[in-house]
Amino acid sequence: MTMHNPDELVRYKTPEEILGYAKDYPAEVEIRGRLTESTIREISKVKKEPEWMLRLRLKSLELFNKLPMPNWLQGIEMLDLDTMSHYVKPDIEMSSSWEDIPKDIREYYEKIGIPELEAKVLHGLSAQYESETIYHKMKKSLEDKGVVMIPMEEAVHKYPDVIRRYFLRIFPPSDHKFAALHGALWSGGVFVYVPKGVRVEAPIEAFFLIGREMESQFEHTLLIADENSYIYFIEGCTAPMFKTFSFHDGMVELYAHKGAHIRFTTFQNWSKHVINFNNKRAIAEENARVDWVEGSIGSMLTYVYPSTVLRGRNSSSRSVVFTLAKGPYIKDSGSKMFHIGENTKSRIVNKTISMDGGINIYRGVIRIPYGARNATANVECESLILDDKSFAYTYPHNQIEEPTASVSHEATTLRLTEDQIFYLLSRGLDEDDAKNLLIMGFLDELFIEVPFEVANILKKVLEIEFEKLGGVG
Amino acid sequence: MLEVKNLHVNVEDKEILKGVDLKVDLGKLVVVMGPNAGGKSTLAYAIMGREGYEVTDGDILFNGESILELDTDERARLGLFLAVQEPPPLPGVKGSLLIPAVIKRRRNLPMDNKLMDIKILREVRPKLDSVGLDSSYMGREVNVGFSGGEKKRFELFQALAYDPKIVILDEPDSGLDVDGVKLVAKLLDEMRSNGKGVLLITHNPRLLHFVEPDEVNVLIDGRIVKRGGMEVAEFVEKHGYEKVLSG
Numbered sequence: 099m100t101m102h103n104p105d106e107l108v109r110y111k112t113p114e115e116i117l118g119y120a121k122d123y124p125a126e127v128e129i130r131g132r133l134t135e136s137t138i139r140e141i142s143k144v145k146k147e148p149e150w151m152l153r154l155r156l157k158s159l160e161l162f163n164k165l166p167m168p169n170w171l172q173g174i175e176m177l178d179l180d181t182m183s184h185y186v187k188p189d190i191e192m193s194s195s196w197e198d199i200p201k202d203i204r205e206y207y208e209k210i211g212i213p214e215l216e217a218k219v220l221h222g223l224s225a226q227y228e229s230e231t232i233y234h235k236m237k238k239s240l241e242d243k244g245v246v247m248i249p250m251e252e253a254v255h256k257y258p259d260v261i262r263r264y265f266l267r268i269f270p271p272s273d274h275k276f277a278a279l280h281g282a283l284w285s286g287g288v289f290v291y292v293p294k295g296v297r298v299e300a301p302i303e304a305f306f307l308i309g310r311e312m313e314s315q316f317e318h319t320l321l322i323a324d325e326n327s328y329i330y331f332i333e334g335c336t337a338p339m340f341k342t343f344s345f346h347d348g349m350v351e352l353y354a355h356k357g358a359h360i361r362f363t364t365f366q367n368w369s370k371h372v373i374n375f376n377n378k379r380a381i382a383e384e385n386a387r388v389d390w391v392e393g394s395i396g397s398m399l400t401y402v403y404p405s406t407v408l409r410g411r412n413s414s415s416r417s418v419v420f421t422l423a424k425g426p427y428i429k430d431s432g433s434k435m436f437h438i439g440e441n442t443k444s445r446i447v448n449k450t451i452s453m454d455g456g457i458n459i460y461r462g463v464i465r466i467p468y469g470a471r472n473a474t475a476n477v478e479c480e481s482l483i484l485d486d487k488s489f490a491y492t493y494p495h496n497q498i499e500e501p502t503a504s505v506s507h508e509a510t511t512l513r514l515t516e517d518q519i520f521y522l523l524s525r526g527l528d529e530d531d532a533k534n535l536l537i538m539g540f541l542d543e544l545f546i547e548v549p550f551e552v553a554n555i556l557k558k559v560l561e562i563e564f565e566k567l568g569g570v571g
Numbered sequence: 572m573l574e575v576k577n578l579h580v581n582v583e584d585k586e587i588l589k590g591v592d593l594k595v596d597l598g599k600l601v602v603v604m605g606p607n608a609g610g611k612s613t614l615a616y617a618i619m620g621r622e623g624y625e626v627t628d629g630d631i632l633f634n635g636e637s638i639l640e641l642d643t644d645e646r647a648r649l650g651l652f653l654a655v656q657e658p659p660p661l662p663g664v665k666g667s668l669l670i671p672a673v674i675k676r677r678r679n680l681p682m683d684n685k686l687m688d689i690k691i692l693r694e695v696r697p698k699l700d701s702v703g704l705d706s707s708y709m710g711r712e713v714n715v716g717f718s719g720g721e722k723k724r725f726e727l728f729q730a731l732a733y734d735p736k737i738v739i740l741d742e743p744d745s746g747l748d749v750d751g752v753k754l755v756a757k758l759l760d761e762m763r764s765n766g767k768g769v770l771l772i773t774h775n776p777r778l779l780h781f782v783e784p785d786e787v788n789v790l791i792d793g794r795i796v797k798r799g800g801m802e803v804a805e806f807v808e809k810h811g812y813e814k815v816l817s818g
Contacts, residue, residue, distance in 0.1 A: 516622070517659040524619050524655065525673040525733065526647035531682070535672060539663025539712070 113369045113396055116209050117338035120310055121202050125228070127187040130312075132180045135159065138282055141185045145285070150262060151254055158271040158281025165275040170461065173399045173428055177345055177373055183313040184283050186228040192249070194235040203227055203309070210336060212305055222247045222302035226317055228309055229285040236302070245298060246291040250318050253289035261289070264320055268351035268407075269379040276375050276401075280316050280349045287317035287348070292327040292358075301363075303332040306348065308372060311340035319350045323358035323386075330361040336396070340371040343398060352380035352388060356410065359387045368397035370427065376402035384410030390417040390433065398427055403461065405434035408442035408473075416445045420544050423456025423488070432461035432493075437473040437503070446477040449544050451537065452488035460492045464507075468499040479509040482540045484533070512540065572597050572768050573618070573651070573737045577629035580610075580617045587613045589793035590629065595737055595768040600759060600782060602771045604804065605790035606812045611772045612656060614790065615741045618770075619643050619653050633737075648677050650736035654726035654743055658714045666709040666725075667692060670732060677733060698731040703754060719746030727758055737768040744778040756781030776808040789815050 127144050129137060138159050142152040167174070188203070196204055196213050207213060207225060216223045222236035224247065231249040240247070246257075254261050271281030288304050308315050323329050337344060346368065354360045360380065368374055374397040380388040390404035406415035417433035435444035450458035464475045481490030492509045514536050522532035573595040580588035587610045595601045605611050617624045618631055620643045630637050638646050647653075661669070671688035674680075674695075680687055692709065699706060702724040714722055723743055730738045740759070744752045759782050762769050771784070779787070779801065787804045789797040789812070797803050797815050807815060 512662070515659065518661060520621050520643065521655060521659050521661070522669075523643040524621075524647055524653045525669075525729065526644055526677045527673055528644045528676065531672060531676055535664055535669065536661065539661060539665075539668070542663040542665075 113336045113367050114339045117206055117336065117369070120338045120340055123200070123202055123309060124189045125186045126189040127185065128183050129185040130181075130183040133159070133184060133282075137184060141283065141285065144185070144187065145251055147254060148258060150258070154266060155282050155284075158266070158278045161271050162275055162278035162282055165272075165278055168274050168276070170430075171401065172430070174373065176343075179279075179314070179345075181312060182345060183310075185285055186310065186313055187230050188228045188232065188309070190227065190230075190232045192230070192232055192234060194233070196233065199233060203232070206307055206309070206338070207233075207305070215303070219300065220303050221298065221300040224249065224288045224304045226286045226304070226306045226315075228313065229315065231286055231288070240298060243296045244293040245296060246289065247302060248289055250284075250287040250289050250320065253320070257289070260291070260322070261320070264322060264351065264353055265318075266351075268353060268381050269349055269377055273377075276347050277349070277377050280318070280347050280377060283314065283316045283347075284318040284349065285316055287319045290319075290321040290329065290331065292323045292329045294324045295326045296324075297328040298330065299328070301330045301332045303334065306333070306335040306346075308335075308337040308344045308346060308368075311342045311344055311371065314345040314347060317348045319348070321351070321360065321362070322353045323355060323360050325355045326357040327355075328359045330363075332363045332365070334365045334367075335374075336367050337369045337372050339369050343371045343373060345373045345375070347375040347377070349377040350379070354380060354382045354386035354388050354413075356383045357385045358383070359389075361389045361391070362404075363391040363393075364402075365393045365395070366397060366400065366402075367395045368400075370396065370398050370425070372397045374398075374400040374402070376400070378402065378404040380404075380406045380415070382406055382408050382410060382413035382415055384439065385412045386410060387413065388415045390415070390419070392417070392419040392421075392431070394419070394421040394429055394431060397429075399430070400428070401430045403432050403434055405436070405463075406444065407436045407438060408444065409438045411439045412441045413439055414443040416447075418447045418544060419449070420541070421450045421458055423450065423452045423458045424454050426455045428457045428459070430459045430461065432459075432463070434463040435465070435475055437464075437466040437470040437475065437500075440471045440473075442470065442473045444473075444475045446475075446479075447544070448477075448479045449482075449541060450480070450490055451482045451484065451540070452490050453484035455487040457488070458490040460490075461495070462493075463495045463497070464505060465497045466500045466503040466505070467497075470500050471502050473500060473503045475503070475505045477505075477507040479507075480540070481509075481511045482537065483511060483513050484537075572634060573770070574632040574635075575614070575618065575629070576632065578614075578617065578626065578631065579628035580613055581625045581627050582613060582623060586627070587793055588617065591790070591793070591795055593770075593788065593795065595770045597736065597768045598763055598766050599785040600763045600769040600771060602773065602779060602784040602787045602804065603790050603795075604773050604776065604779075604787065604807060607774055609791050610793045611774070611790055612741055615653055615655075615739050615770075615772055618646075618739060619651065620646050647735075652730055652733055652735035652738050654723075654730050654738070654740045656741040656745070658717075658722045658726055660715040660717075661713040662715055664713050666711060666713055669713050670695060670709070670729070673729075673733060695728075695732040699728050701731065702728045702758065704728060720748070720751055723747055723751070723755070727755065730762070731758070735767070737770065738762055739770045739772065741772045742774070743771070744773065744775065752778055753781055776804045779804045791816060
C-alpha cells in the first residue's frame with residue numbers, strides 16, 4: 099500500500115507521481131540471467147543458508163522446469179525470466195533506525211508516509227527494498243509477550259525446526275509454476291509467531307518496494323498464530339516508474355492454530371510497470387478464523403487468489419477482495435475456500451471496478467468434499483463497469499460433493515446508468531461528483547467489511563485514482 | 572424568472588415540443604397539464620438540459636438570460652430544481668452522503684469538508700420532518716426499496732433542502748393517497764408563499780383541488796392549447812382532454 103498519508107496523497111497522486119522514476123541505487127550483489135541450478139546455489143550461498151533450504155530451493159526449481167505454464171494466465175508472455183535479475187541485494191545494512199537508511203531510499207518510504215504510520219499506528223514494521231529487508235523494528239511490549247517478528251532469512255537460521263515444519267508446506271511449490279519459481283528464488287519477507295493466547299491488537303506491517311526495472315521480487319511471509327491468539331497484519335507494496343517493467347512473485351503462508359484469529363490485509367499499489375503474481379494461502383484449525391482483505395489498485399497485471407483451507411471443525415474464513423482495473427490493465431483475482439472440517443463457514447466478497455479499458459476477471463473456488471458436513475459458503479461478486487471499453491468476467495468454480503453443504507453464489511454486473519447521472523446532475527452535482535458518488539456507493543459495502551482505518555486509506559487511494567472524476571468523499 | 576419561448580424540442584429526431592411558450596415568475600404556481608405522451612416530461616427535461624433533448628428552435632431564459640448553453644448541473648446550481656417522476660435507485664448512496672454533497676456543491680463549499688456534512692444534515696432535518704419522513708431515511712440508500720410514495724416525498728424533501736428559486740415537479744402526486752396529495756399541495760403552497768416559482772406538471776387534475784394555481788396550461792401534442800385559471804382544470808376534469816381541443 100502506498101497510501102498512508104491522505105494529505106500527501108492528495109498532493110502527489112498515483113504511485114508513479116509520488117515516487118517518480120526509479121532512482122539508480124547500487125546493489126551489493128545482483129544475480130541475473132539464465133535461471134539454472136547454479137543461480138540458485140549462488141543465492142543460497144550469499145544468504146549462507148543451511149543445506150536443507152538449498153535442497154528445498156533446488157527441488158522447487160526442478161518443479162518449475164517441469165510444471166506447465168498455467169493456461170489461465172493472460173499477458174504473462176512478456177515475461178522472459180532469463181533477462182531478469184533474480185536477486186538484488188541493495189548496498190544497505192539492515193537497521194531498526196530510519197536514520198541509518200540511505201537518504202535516497204528513505205525518501206521513498208517517507209513520501210508514502212510509512213515512518214509516520216509506524217510512529218502513529220503500527221506495533222511492528224518490516225520494510226523490504228529489492229530482495230532484502232532493510233528496516234525492521236517491533237515494539238518491545240510485543241517482544242515481552244513472546245511475539246516473534248523477524249526477517250525470514252533470520253528465522254531460517256534461528257528456528258530451523260519451525261520453518262521446516264511450515265515453510266512451503268501450507269502453499270507447496272508443486273501447486274503451480276509460479277509457486278515453484280517462488281520456492282526456488284524466495285528472498286526477504288517476514289516470519290511472525292504469536293504465542294498461545296496472545297493478542298496483537300495494533301497492526302504489524304510489512305512493506306515491499308521494488309526499486310529497479312527488470313527485477314523480480316520474491317518475498318515470503320510466514321505467519322503462525324498459536325492457539326487462541328490474534329493478530330492483525332497489513333502488507334503493502336509499491337514501486338516507482340520504470341521504462342520497462344519488473345516482476346513480483348511473493349508468497350504468504352498463514353497458519354491459524356485452534357481458536358486463533360488472523361486478519362491479513364494487503365494493499366497493492368504497484369506502479370503500472372509491475373507484473374504482480376501473488377500466492378496466498380491459510381490453514382485454519384478447529385475454531386480458528388482467517389480474514390483476508392485484498393485491495394488491489396495498481397500494477398500492470400495482477401494475479402491474486404487468497405485461499406483458506408478450513409481444516410478444523412467450526413473454522414471460518416472471510417475474504418474481501420477489491421480490484422480496480424483502470425486503463426489497459428488486467429486484474430485476475432478470486433478467493434478460494436477449501437472446506438475440510440465439519441461446520442466450517444466461508445464468505446467471499448469480490449468487488450471490481452473496470453474503467454478506461456480495464457479488464458477484471460474473477461476466478462473463485464469453493465470446494466466442499468464428501469464428509470465436510472454442514473459447511474456453509476457464500477459468495478458475492480459485483481462488477482461495476484464504467485464504460486464500453488472495459489470488461490468484467492466471472493468464472494466461479496464450485497466443487498460440492500457433500501449433501502449437507504449450503505452454498506450460495508450471487509454475481510451482479512452494474513453500469514452507471516444515464517438515468518442515475520442525469521438525476522444527480524439535476525441536483526446540481528457536476529458529472530465528476532456524480533460518478534464519484536455512485537462509485538463510492540458501489541464500494542460502500544466493502545468499506546463496512548474492512549477495518550475502519552483500512553477503509554479510510556482505501557477511500558483516499560480511490561479518490562486519487564478517481565480524481566479525474568471529482569472529489570466527493 | 573423562468574421563461575420558455577417558442578420552444579421546439581426533438582427527441583431521437585422526432586419533434587415532441589412544437590413551439591411552447593411559458594412563464595413562471597417567483598411566488599407563482601403555474602400548472603402544465605395534459606394527457607400522457609403530450610410532451611410534459613420533455614418540457615421538464617428540456618428546461619433542465621437533459622442529454623438527448625435537443626432544442627431546435629426557441630429559447631429558455633432564466634432571469635432574462637438564455638440558459639441553453641448551460642449544462643444540466645449548471646442550470647441546477649443557477650436555481651432550477653426538477654423533482655423527477657421516476658427517481659432512479661442509487662445503490663450504496665445514502666441520503667446522508669448525497670444531500671450534503673449536493674448542498675456543498677450548490678453553495679460552492681469545499682467538497683472534502685466532512686464536518687460541514689454534519690452541520691448540513693442538522694440544518695435540513697426539519698425539512699425531512701415536513702415531508703413526513705423520519706431521520707432514518709437519511710441512513711437509507713436513496714430510492715432503493717422506497718415505495719412510490721416514499722420516492723415522491725424524498726424528492727419533495729430535496730426540493731426544500733436545496734432551496735432552489737424555481738421548482739419543477741413532474742407528477743409529484745402519482746402513487747400517493749389522499750393524505751399524501753394534501754401534503755404535496757400544502758408544501759407547494761408554502762413554496763409559493765416563500766417566493767419560489769413553482770412549475771407543476773401533472774396529468775391528473777386531482778391535485779389542483781388542493782392548491783390554487785395562478786395559471787393552468789394544457790399541453791397537448793407538443794403545444795399549449797389552452798391557458799387560463801382554475802376553470803381550465805375544471806373543464807378538463809369534466810370533459811376530458813379531447814374536448815379542450817374541439818371546444
